[in-house]
Amino acid sequence: MTDLPDRLSVDPDSPFHDAELLAKGIGVRFKGEDKTNVEEYCVSESWVRLA
Template sequence: MTEQTATPPDRLSVDPDSPFHDEAVLARGVGVRFKGVEKTNVEEYCVSEGWVRLSVGNTVDRRGRPMAVKLKGAVEPYFQDSARD
């Protein structure tokens, strides 16, 4: 992503092995509201499909990745630098 847009991508993941990982977007800072509540433990989200994957505590799976639960509902991603304006 060479140009900065006003809206975050439809789908984004913090996992570097995911095809939806975008380091430039993550470096800019993306916040997520799920069902109107600010979430800080989002591992991945998809706006068009309406779901988020949230990490569950400090538990990890057998590959060392955080355990996550997938929840469905309204997802509202935003860039944190634009939220301060």
């Protein structure tokens, strides 16, 4: 498993956007539920932004 960044965004204008990593497919499990509509997340601050 690859180490994921602390913060990642699907917005190309965001400084946290990583097109190469997103192209590989990233899944997020939040509160025990798989989320497929995540626009951005931050592990250290324990939040996700959903579409």
